Amino acid sequence: MIKRLKRNPAVRFAAMLFAFVSLVFPDVSAAQDELLHLINQYRAGARNCAGQEVAPAPPLQSNAALAAAAHAAMNGGLLAEHLQRVGYRADNAQWLSVSGTSSERQAMTLLAQRFCGQLTRDSYSEIGIYQDGAAWSIVLAAPAAAPVDPEAAAQKILALTNEARAQPRRCGQKAYAKAPPLKWNAQLAAAAVGHSEDMASKNYFSHISKDGDTQSERVTSEGYRYRIVAENIAAGQSDAREVVAGWLKSPDHCANLMNPNVTEMGAGLNADPASEFGVYWTQLFAAPR
Numbered sequence: 294m295i296k297r298l299k300r301n302p303a304v305r306f307a308a309m310l311f312a313f314v315s316l317v318f319p320d321v322s323a324a325q326d327e328l329l330h331l332i333n334q335y336r337a338g339a340r341n342c343a344g345q346e347v348a349p350a351p352p353l354q355s356n357a358a359l360a361a362a363a364h365a366a367m368n369g370g371l372l373a374e375h376l377q378r379v380g381y382r383a384d385n386a387q388w389l390s391v392s393g394t395s396s397e398r399q400a401m402t403l404l405a406q407r408f409c410g411q412l413t414r415d416s417y418s419e420i421g422i423y424q425d426g427a428a429w430s431i432v433l434a435a436p437a438a439a440p441v442d443p444e445a446a447a448q449k450i451l452a453l454t455n456e457a458r459a460q461p462r463r464c465g466q467k468a469y470a471k472a473p474p475l476k477w478n479a480q481l482a483a484a485a486v487g488h489s490e491d492m493a494s495k496n497y498f499s500h501i502s503k504d505g506d507t508q509s510e511r512v513t514s515e516g517y518r519y520r521i522v523a524e525n526i527a528a529g530q531s532d533a534r535e536v537v538a539g540w541l542k543s544p545d546h547c548a549n550l551m552n553p554n555v556t557e558m559g560a561g562l563n564a565d566p567a568s569e570f571g572v573y574w575t576q577l578f579a580a581p582r
Contacts, residue, residue, distance in 0.1 A: 324397050325422040328429070329355055331401040332420070335412060342409035350415040353433070356381070359421025363388070363430040367423065372432065382571045386434035387411055393427055400429045437571060438531045443562050447485075449533035450560040450576060451477055454550055457541060462551065465544025469551040475578070480517040481559025485575040487511060488526070492573040493565035498528050512577060521580040523549040528570035536574050549578055556580045 333352040340347055362375040372388045389411060391403040404412060411417075417433040424430075455474040462469055488502065488511055495503050502511075508524040525546045527536045540546035549555075555578040564572045 324395075324424055325360075326355075327397040328400060328422055328424075328431075329353065329420060331397060332404070332412060332431075335401065335405060340409070340413065342413060345410075347410070347413045348415070350413050351418065353420040354418060356419040356421050356434070359419055359432045359434055360423055361421070363421040363423040363432045366390075366432065367425060367428065367430045376432075376434075377567070377569065380567045381434065382437040382566045383434040384437050385416065386432060387417075389431040389433065391429050395424075395427045404429075404431070443486075446533045446562055447482060447560040448477075450537060450574075451475065451558055453534060453537040454558060454576070457537065457550060462541070462547070464541075464547030464551055467544075467548065469548070470553070472551055472553040473556070475556060475558040478517070478557040478559050478579070480515040481512065481557060481577040481579055482561055483559070484508075484511040484515045484517070485559045485577045486561030486563065487515075488524075488575045489561050489563040489573040492526070492528070492575075493563040493568050496565075496568045498526065498570060498573070500524055500526060508577065512579060517579065518582045519579040520582050521552075521554055521578075523552065523555065523578045525549050525576040525578075527574040529572060530574065531572055540576075550576075552578065554580055 336350040336352065339349055358376075358379040358381040361379045362372070362381060365375040365378065366372060366388045367390070372386060376383055376386060389404060389408050391400055391407065394400055394403070411433060414433070416435050419434050419436060421432045421434075422429070458472040458474060461471050488508075491502050492498055497503060501507055506514075509519075509522055512519055512522050525540050527539055530536045530539065537550075540550055557579050558576065560574070560576045562572060562574045
């Protein structure tokens with residue numbers, strides 16, 4: 294019922310492009326490999342960056358999609374857009390560039406002089422390097438954490454929701470008493486998964502689908518007859534606890550979650566690395582007729 298994380302054609306294209314460059318220009322590939330070796334050697338030692346002691350950091354792994362993003366970054370534009378175009382989701386990333394030498398060792402010297410702190414940051418685990426003559430472009434990144442198993446995450450949403458409903462709270466200016474626990478409903482879950490899949494595949498974030506469908510229509514299409522229906526959505530988070538915490542901080546989402554008149558719930562998520570936010574979550578509340 295829940296779609297697996299699909300392979301992104303942009304990533305395959307980036308890998309093919311990088312492989313093609315390596316075959317046609319083997320010296321360039323060797324130079325990039327040598328610079329990576331020098332960077333990892335630099336990270337392996339404790340050093341002082343701008344008066345601050347920096348501990349050794351783990352080696353970086355080469356990534357073809359980041360190399361493609363590094364190539365694109367040489368022509369300007371936002372790094373986030375380049376990463377999205379090649380299908381790479383990052384928790385954080387940084388672009389570095391130096392020029393004036395085709396020597397890997399001289400390039401390393403320039404990088405160390407200008408970007409000591411960035412090069413030694415232990416949060417980065419992957420790197421892409423692109424060389425064009427005497428110009429070097431480097432992207433450092435920490436890949437976004439993959440969401441947990443979708444079925445388990447959906448059940449975690451239910452557990453956290455009932456945990457929140459078990460105590461009184463304020464949602465914005467309105468006070469809510471504790472509310473009874475919600476029961477899981479497979480039809481609501483199917484509608485939630487469907488909306489998350491639609492948002493991820495069509496790259497939008499809204500309660501109204503690109504086809505104009507609303508939460509009421511999605512629930513009805515699954516055969517659920519309701520008296521009350523409400524929906525929460527979220528995007529970009531990889532953890533169910535973070536999602537529910539965000540909803541509780543939002544007055545409208547919190548009100549849906551604490552509504553004593555709803556009795557059933559379904560939830561679902563979908564991930565697509567080529568989409569803007571990567572992961573999309575939907576939670577549906579209802580009371581049957």
